[in-house]
Amino acid sequence: LVxxxxxxxxxxxxxxxxxxxxxxxxxxxxxxxxxVSNSASSFSNDNTAANSEEENRGFLNLNxxxxxxxxxxxxxxxxLGYIFxxxxxxxxxxxxxxxxxxxxxxxxxxxxxxxSLLYWIGVVIQLSFYRxxxxxxxxMFMTEVNPAFEYxxxxxxxxxxxxxxGNIQTYLYVFSAGIIVIAMLLLI
Amino acid sequence: xxxxxxxxxxxxxxxxxxALFIPVMDALNKEKGSKNKVYSAISFGALALxxxxxxxxxxxGETIPALSFARNGVITDDVFGAFFSVAFIIVSIMVTVSxxxxxxxxSNHAAYYSLILLSSIGMILIGYSTDFVMLLVSWELxxxxxxALAAFxxxxxxxxxxxxxYFLFGALSTSIIILAMGIVYGLxxxxxxxxxxxxxxxxxxxxxxxxxxxVGLFIAGFGFKMGLVPFHMWLPDTYSGSPTTxxxxxxxxxxxxxxxxxxxxxxxxxxxxxVHWSFVLAIIxxxxxxxxxxxxxxxxxxxxxxxxxxxAQAGYILIGLAVAPFAAAxxxxxxxxxxxxxxxxxxxxxxxxxxxxVITGYNIEKFxxxxxxxxxxxxxxxxxxxxxxxxxxxxxxxxxxxxFGSAIDSGHQVWWGPYLAIAGVLNSGLSLGYYIWIIRKxxxxxxxxxxxxxxxxxxxxxxxxxxxxxxxxxIWYGPILHFATxxxxxxxxxxxxxx
Numbered sequence: 001l002v003x004x005x006x007x008x009x010x011x012x013x014x015x016x017x018x019x020x021x022x023x024x025x026x027x028x029x030x031x032x033x034x035x036v037s038n039s040a041s042s043f044s045n046d047n048t049a050a051n052s053e054e055e056n057r058g059f060l061n062l063n064x065x066x067x068x069x070x071x072x073x074x075x076x077x078x079x080l081g082y083i084f085x086x087x088x089x090x091x092x093x094x095x096x097x098x099x100x101x102x103x104x105x106x107x108x109x110x111x112x113x114x115x116s117l118l119y120w121i122g123v124v125i126q127l128s129f130y131r132x133x134x135x136x137x138x139x140m141f142m143t144e145v146n147p148a149f150e151y152x153x154x155x156x157x158x159x160x161x162x163x164x165x166g167n168i169q170t171y172l173y174v175f176s177a178g179i180i181v182i183a184m185l186l187l188i
Numbered sequence: 189x190x191x192x193x194x195x196x197x198x199x200x201x202x203x204x205x206x207a208l209f210i211p212v213m214d215a216l217n218k219e220k221g222s223k224n225k226v227y228s229a230i231s232f233g234a235l236a237l238x239x240x241x242x243x244x245x246x247x248x249g250e251t252i253p254a255l256s257f258a259r260n261g262v263i264t265d266d267v268f269g270a271f272f273s274v275a276f277i278i279v280s281i282m283v284t285v286s287x288x289x290x291x292x293x294x295s296n297h298a299a300y301y302s303l304i305l306l307s308s309i310g311m312i313l314i315g316y317s318t319d320f321v322m323l324l325v326s327w328e329l330x331x332x333x334x335x336a337l338a339a340f341x342x343x344x345x346x347x348x349x350x351x352x353x354y355f356l357f358g359a360l361s362t363s364i365i366i367l368a369m370g371i372v373y374g375l376x377x378x379x380x381x382x383x384x385x386x387x388x389x390x391x392x393x394x395x396x397x398x399x400x401x402x403v404g405l406f407i408a409g410f411g412f413k414m415g416l417v418p419f420h421m422w423l424p425d426t427y428s429g430s431p432t433t434x435x436x437x438x439x440x441x442x443x444x445x446x447x448x449x450x451x452x453x454x455x456x457x458x459x460x461x462x463v464h465w466s467f468v469l470a471i472i473x474x475x476x477x478x479x480x481x482x483x484x485x486x487x488x489x490x491x492x493x494x495x496x497x498x499x500a501q502a503g504y505i506l507i508g509l510a511v512a513p514f515a516a517a518x519x520x521x522x523x524x525x526x527x528x529x530x531x532x533x534x535x536x537x538x539x540x541x542x543x544x545x546v547i548t549g550y551n552i553e554k555f556x557x558x559x560x561x562x563x564x565x566x567x568x569x570x571x572x573x574x575x576x577x578x579x580x581x582x583x584x585x586x587x588x589x590x591x592f593g594s595a596i597d598s599g600h601q602v603w604w605g606p607y608l609a610i611a612g613v614l615n616s617g618l619s620l621g622y623y624i625w626i627i628r629k630x631x632x633x634x635x636x637x638x639x640x641x642x643x644x645x646x647x648x649x650x651x652x653x654x655x656x657x658x659x660x661x662x663i664w665y666g667p668i669l670h671f672a673t674x675x676x677x678x679x680x681x682x683x684x685x686x687x
Contacts, residue, residue, distance in 0.1 A: 157485035171421035178418030183404040185468045
């Protein structure tokens, strides 16, 4: 928030750097005729875009919303710290007695539950998805369909072995049938 | 007239000479005792020399770029053939070196290595063939030695049964291919592949059903070797019943030879016929990869599991061929995956072979605690399986990425392109079900003991090479991708304008 408060200052610093050393103004690359010079006049010209933005800024080029948010958070935290731990007017343990304050405390303590959210989205949901894939693909398809393919190939192989009778008359019959089939395929 | 100094001719001369020399040397050898190491070393030397010839010719620009057809010959010296030659020779080298230990206690070493070399010649010539008759002869040269190799454990009834099934289906598929070639010859009057494609593109309407029938028969015939559904039934039995090093050759090399022939004939021919064949290939690709992965899922035998896995990988490769007319990188992606898969599946099978030799068992329970007992084999198996699954930064990831990317790219022309990519990705995930299962057994379960077993050095050498290939070309995939791009037709859709 402090950084956002001084966003305008940081913006003008980088704008000057880019325009002065690379000739980049408003995110556009310089044309071939543009010459980047290290003079005060080029500095003042290149900073026109930054200057126009600075005109819209408030006191000390601060972003008012960011400045108020930052100072407000500072103030709230400082006030609570002063009450609880310096003046000791309120016992911190009383936070747990009120449901609302306890909920707020836990929300802040668990860093807005961001870690838990990321864990659920990135780990838990994906793991359950992959486990389902494993169960239905690996478990069903690979375990049941793969053997079916294997047994069918072995079955066809056994048929091929049975066809190889060793009987020469069978071989001659197949040979003759083959000639007839080839001749028919060519003639038709 | 065949140029004797062309790459396929030189390879045929070198490998053919050694393949014929080894049995003669064995017959003339009067000393008793195993010459397994000698024959393995001679075969390795011949294959290494051929690899140097192929790579140097490509690097020095002495091969025809991309895929070409010879109008006045039966073979052509192009980068497409060189690409497949590199894949076949690398696999053959890995098989030959690992056989140094695998064949130690077995007999007929000379015949074994000779048959591997002869089959390699056949595979390599398939990649270079531009004539139907040459393709057929190469196909048979590749297949017949592998029939004998599949039955090499002649006292093992499972090996004999697998070889019989392989032989019967091989003979059936060859007869279907010959029938298809006969139909094409009857329609076009030529056995030259390019001339027949030109003729078929200008075919009369009433003859079109015969042309389509021939294409269907080609798909069936080559699909047998590629392991496409529904022509795949023999594959798991044969790969699991054969000696594991022979299964490596079948899974990593002969399967790719089927793709080499398929790309030259089926894809190019179907483009000329302007038939909606892509959807048929896409359906076959989806069924193939799904059947392969489902079949492997509950297997207890590791070689059988890898056999089904190679079935699934063929489905992935077919994705690139299915989207070839609609995606610029379709065929390049398939070629990229062909070379990567050749090394990956070879490493996996050879690691399984090492376990079979040392621990004498191929059940997946035998792989428990392998990380302690055979650490290098376990690491190689782990890297190979992860590369097959397409885990970065291994080489399999990049080729699968390109395959599925091509399928998605084709989506702006055909509605089923992205769905094909989805099927590929789902199947890749499904494949992890059994790849990771093996890795778990090796590292996370305890075996009978934690005693470190002696891993045979030839296996270690091959597996370390494979690990280096998969890791280095997983990080630095540029050279292989560039090689695959060079080997693929520059624009398959240009063939649509032959008419």
